[in-house]
Amino acid sequence: MQIYWTKINQIIEETPDVKTYLLDRPEGFEWEEGSHTHMALEGFNAGEKPNRSLIRHMSISTLPHENSIGITTRIREQCSEFKSILRNLTVGDEVAIFKTHSNVPLKREGKNVYLLSSGVGLATFRPLVLDFFNREEGVNRIHSLNVDSSNAFLFPDVFEPAPDRKFTSRFVDNRNDYYEEVKDLAADKEGLFYVVGSDEFLKQNIEVLRGEGIRPDQIMLDKREGQLPEFLQVDLTV
Numbered sequence: 539m540q541i542y543w544t545k546i547n548q549i550i551e552e553t554p555d556v557k558t559y560l561l562d563r564p565e566g567f568e569w570e571e572g573s574h575t576h577m578a579l580e581g582f583n584a585g586e587k588p589n590r591s592l593i594r595h596m597s598i599s600t601l602p603h604e605n606s607i608g609i610t611t612r613i614r615e616q617c618s619e620f621k622s623i624l625r626n627l628t629v630g631d632e633v634a635i636f637k638t639h640s641n642v643p644l645k646r647e648g649k650n651v652y653l654l655s656s657g658v659g660l661a662t663f664r665p666l667v668l669d670f671f672n673r674e675e676g677v678n679r680i681h682s683l684n685v686d687s688s689n690a691f692l693f694p695d696v697f698e699p700a701p702d703r704k705f706t707s708r709f710v711d712n713r714n715d716y717y718e719e720v721k722d723l724a725a726d727k728e729g730l731f732y733v734v735g736s737d738e739f740l741k742q743n744i745e746v747l748r749g750e751g752i753r754p755d756q757i758m759l760d761k762r763e764g765q766l767p768e769f770l771q772v773d774l775t776v
């Protein structure tokens with residue numbers, strides 16, 4: 539396993555409690571849209587075993603052509619050791635990244651794509667939307683729906699509706715409006731539904747989508763293949 543130590547080159551205050559850390563792109567570091575990586579802080583591998591409290595999974599919110607690795611995260615006042623250290627890092631400080639993989643690349647199967655997310659889950663989808671803007675081939679259109687109770691929505695420049703580019707987007711600040719819209723979107727019985735958020739959020743979305751007749755193979759989750767059955771169990775009873 540290759541560990542890349544890299545420097546923070548910019549910190550963007552997206553909203554009062556969400557920051558994007560832009561990291562230098564190390565030589566040979568590649569990724570595709572929908573990727574997540576392991577981000578680790580100084581000292582994580584100092585002992586015999588890696589110190590898990592200094593490591594977190596993080597999506598990469600940028601694309602390689604932007605030439606920086608973007609990590610977008612919410613840091614609340616009450617936060618973990620990992621986030622309280624991260625909060626105090628500044629430009630020039632180093633972090634480690636390793637084990638990078640995409641579970642949710644943009645499928646180019648001629649379908650409509652629905653990106654359903656909660657809060658900073660939108661970070662996972664930013665590169666999918668940019669990838670679509672770069673190349674529309676094989677994707678009919680994309681619609682993003684994000685729910686964030688803080689009412690401070692992320693990446694307004696990218697997630698601005700652009701109907702002429704076959705991209706629409708909506709932000710809502712409560713779960714009722716959110717699930718009403720998910721039901722409306724599920725009227726598209728051949729659409730592809732990507733869902734990113736907490737496990738509880740995934741389970742609720744799957745329940746609503748399945749209730750509307752969406753099949754498990756139309757639902758994309760940011761989970762390893764081995765974890766999918768826990769969420770998308772196919773009912774084998776006839």
Ligand SMILES: Cc1cc2nc3c(=O)[nH]c(=O)nc-3n(C[C@H](O)[C@H](O)[C@H](O)COP(=O)(O)OP(=O)(O)OC[C@H]3O[C@@H](n4cnc5c(N)ncnc54)[C@H](O)[C@@H]3O)c2cc1C
Nearest residue numbers: 574594595596597610611612614616617618620621661760
């Ligand atoms: C594939 C994948 C991709 C991911 N991508 C991202 C991503 O792009 N961005 C991202 O932010 N996360 C991402 N995550 C989740 C990430 O790995 C962390 O689990 C998440 O950010 C929570 O971080 P944390 O454990 O450091 O807790 P925190 O965010 O610090 O805390 C979690 C919750 O616990 C509360 N809390 C924490 N400590 C205390 C305390 N001492 N007292 C009281 N309350 C407390 C906080 O208020 C908060 O509500 C991803 C996970 C996976 C599996």
